[in-house]
Amino acid sequence: MKASVEINFEELFSSEPLEGACQLIFTNGSKDYQCKIDPQSFDYYSYNNGLYQCKPYLTTHGTFGLYQRKVELPVVAEKLSFKKGMLSGEMTFKPILPAVQVEIGLKGRNDITEEFALRYPVKVDQRKVGFELPLAFDLNEFEDGMIYDLYVIYNSGELVRTEKVATPKNFKADYARSGKNSFYLIKPYKNNEQLLSLYIKQEKMAVSIVDVIFNKTNGQFSIEGLVDNEAVPVQARAIKIVLKLRDKLGKEQYSFEIAKSLEVSGEIFAGSYPLESLPIHHSYEGGIWDVFIRLQASNHSVADYPVKVVDGYLSKNYHYFVIPESSKKIKPYVTGARGIALYTAANQKKEKLKIALFGSQMITEPFLFTTRTEAVYQVVLQQNLSSMISMTGKPVVWNDKDFKSVNKNDRSMLKQEFEKSFFTDLEQAAPDYLIIDLMNDVVNPLIQFVDSQLLTLSSALVRTSYMFNEESVMDTSDNHMMIMNAMDTFISSLTAVIPAERIILATGRLINDEEKEQIKRNNRVLGMLESYFLSKLPETNVLDLTNTPYRVDAQHQGKSDQEFVQQLNAIVLDKQVTFRSRVEHGNLDQEHQIPGKRH
Amino acid sequence: MRTLTSTNFSYQKEAGRVTLWVELPEQVKEESTFYLIKNVLAYCRRLNGKFPINRKLK
Numbered sequence: 001m002k003a004s005v006e007i008n009f010e011e012l013f014s015s016e017p018l019e020g021a022c023q024l025i026f027t028n029g030s031k032d033y034q035c036k037i038d039p040q041s042f043d044y045y046s047y048n049n050g051l052y053q054c055k056p057y058l059t060t061h062g063t064f065g066l067y068q069r070k071v072e073l074p075v076v077a078e079k080l081s082f083k084k085g086m087l088s089g090e091m092t093f094k095p096i097l098p099a100v101q102v103e104i105g106l107k108g109r110n111d112i113t114e115e116f117a118l119r120y121p122v123k124v125d126q127r128k129v130g131f132e133l134p135l136a137f138d139l140n141e142f143e144d145g146m147i148y149d150l151y152v153i154y155n156s157g158e159l160v161r162t163e164k165v166a167t168p169k170n171f172k173a174d175y176a177r178s179g180k181n182s183f184y185l186i187k188p189y190k191n192n193e194q195l196l197s198l199y200i201k202q203e204k205m206a207v208s209i210v211d212v213i214f215n216k217t218n219g220q221f222s223i224e225g226l227v228d229n230e231a232v233p234v235q236a237r238a239i240k241i242v243l244k245l246r247d248k249l250g251k252e253q254y255s256f257e258i259a260k261s262l263e264v265s266g267e268i269f270a271g272s273y274p275l276e277s278l279p280i281h282h283s284y285e286g287g288i289w290d291v292f293i294r295l296q297a298s299n300h301s302v303a304d305y306p307v308k309v310v311d312g313y314l315s316k317n318y319h320y321f322v323i324p325e326s327s328k329k330i331k332p333y334v335t336g337a338r339g340i341a342l343y344t345a346a347n348q349k350k351e352k353l354k355i356a357l358f359g360s361q362m363i364t365e366p367f368l369f370t371t372r373t374e375a376v377y378q379v380v381l382q383q384n385l386s387s388m389i390s391m392t393g394k395p396v397v398w399n400d401k402d403f404k405s406v407n408k409n410d411r412s413m414l415k416q417e418f419e420k421s422f423f424t425d426l427e428q429a430a431p432d433y434l435i436i437d438l439m440n441d442v443v444n445p446l447i448q449f450v451d452s453q454l455l456t457l458s459s460a461l462v463r464t465s466y467m468f469n470e471e472s473v474m475d476t477s478d479n480h481m482m483i484m485n486a487m488d489t490f491i492s493s494l495t496a497v498i499p500a501e502r503i504i505l506a507t508g509r510l511i512n513d514e515e516k517e518q519i520k521r522n523n524r525v526l527g528m529l530e531s532y533f534l535s536k537l538p539e540t541n542v543l544d545l546t547n548t549p550y551r552v553d554a555q556h557q558g559k560s561d562q563e564f565v566q567q568l569n570a571i572v573l574d575k576q577v578t579f580r581s582r583v584e585h586g587n588l589d590q591e592h593q594i595p596g597k598r599h
Numbered sequence: 600m601r602t603l604t605s606t607n608f609s610y611q612k613e614a615g616r617v618t619l620w621v622e623l624p625e626q627v628k629e630e631s632t633f634y635l636i637k638n639v640l641a642y643c644r645r646l647n648g649k650f651p652i653n654r655k656l657k
Contacts, residue, residue, distance in 0.1 A: 009615035
């Protein structure tokens with residue numbers, strides 16, 4: 001029997017290029033075949049308005065494959081000048097089709113989203129194109145030490161591609177003051193990779209603290225200080241005191257802040273605050289709140305400046321104030337950088353909360369790498385080598401000899417996965433909370449045996465000497481009925497052991513610099529599973545990590561782990577200090593999250 | 600690795616199209632589908648951007 005296959009590159013790839021190599025597989029569901037072709041060489045076909053190329057190729061086995069790549073479109077910027085906040089010069093482009101729209105964009109280097117802070121359209125009708133970008137007037141997001149990278153954005157109508165901008169020649173520019181916020185200065189520069197970037201610097205201002213008084217009986221905290229405006233081109237006055245809660249992992253990062261009013265008289269400011277009014281439930285044990293002063297310039301620009309205690313000021317040894325109805329105590333101290341901060345500690349030793357984990361590394365890693373979880377939580381049960389679907393299957397025979405090389409932890413999880421004993425073990429462990437995520441159901445294949453026996457093909461299982469028939473490995477991602485049925489069974493077994501309000505569903509997304517199309521699809525399926533789970537069990541708590549995606553290619557998940565801990569604390573510890581008591585007892589003027597972070 | 604042999608293979612570069620003919624073994628027959636599979640799937644090897652190609656069984 002003869003069969004023919006037609007592959008039309010434009011039809012297949014114009015909206016979803018699959019960069020790199022791929023192979024053609026014939027399958028009848030149980031057996032896969034690759035296709036041998038005669039040795040020959042091929043030229044590239046360009047598609048997507050010339051932004052991508054594809055050609056057939058011969059694999060090392062002499063079988064048919066396709067190879068796709070981005071068309072190289074380097075951009076070089078020359079004759080650069082930066083005058084009065086305007087970056088101008090000439091960019092050299094590779095020839096592109098007229099249908100491709102081109103923009104110059106600016107993107108924050110640590111911004112994990114795909115958003116550009118600024119975009120300027122460019123008409124590329126010849127090889128060299130002059131440009132003028134009024135950066136200092138348009139930029140609106142600032143932080144001291146922030147870096148923006150310059151990109152060229154190609155839009156083919158179907159797809160968007162970006163390229164960084166190279167600058168071969170030495171280029172030096174002076175700082176220009178931002179037109180949007182006069183506390184910030186902007187300068188383009190050539191970075192280490194010979195590419196064009198933009199550096200943001202905060203204007204230096206001296207904000208000095210001359211006295212700190214702390215009444216440990218009523219927790220009243222008072223400061224006095226002054227803003228030194230001399231020799232600074234920006235005239236500014238203090239308007240608020242801002243307390244920012246430091247992230248333990250990233251010292252320079254803050255996860256939460258509150259702002260309160262100050263008494264101001266000329267350059268001098270003063271304020272008095274009950275520490276009881278701090279939203280202490282956001283603070284972890286050992287949490288540090290740095291003190292900043294918010295300054296306002298005459299043109300209404302605003303920026304937060306760290307304070308410095310004046311030379312000769314003696315660090316007093318303050319005593320703790322115990323926050324009523326909380327397990328924490330707090331005191332001011334002078335930091336190593338001569339700033340003022342408030343330190344949060346546990347009031348007394350208390351029993352740790354017992355946590356059980358079922359899901360992927362997204363929920364187990366925060367307990368491994370984040371030290372601030374140790375004091376509060378104890379992991380009593382962990383399973384990250386299984387999946388919801390496989391746990392609802394029938395048990396598979398476990399044989400110790402297949403798992404000799406496996407470490408103790410993985411072995412115990414694998415044994416539980418084979419014997420399907422998670423629900424019994426969960427009942428015995430009696431955790432205060434069960435945290436689950438559904439990522440393993442999306443990223444791991446299943447091994448399906450006869451008689452509804454199932455196993456999750458985790459990377460740990462692959463490394464063992466356990467033998468299984470490769471033909472029984474299946475992809476269940478498209479089998480919605482099977483997933484939904486499994487989820488129904490899983491939920492009813494789960495709620496027989498632990499009530500829904502003690503379950504926390506961690507919703508997450510994946511991110512990777514490669515495999516973008518796969519990731520997109522994984523995330524779509526994951527979102528669907530999570531919605532279904534929540535529709536079945538609406539009382540479940542949600543720990544939303546969708547804004548800090550799990551980096552597939554990273555060793556550690558800094559941001560995602562921090563976000564996890566903050567949200568877990570908020571879900572679990574919130575029950576001890578309610579929002580109501582904070583509002584009633586406090587005199588908070590403003591309380592908000594740091595932009596770009598979520599709680 | 601199981602293989603089939605293409606009896607007729609053509610690549611029309613200008614049209615960006617590949618046509619290949621294969622002799623299918625008896626057991627494959629009508630239920631066959633064809634997929635392009637990305638080689639290195641690593642962490643996300645399951646949902647691998649797998650999609651059917653226009654099928655013409657003759």
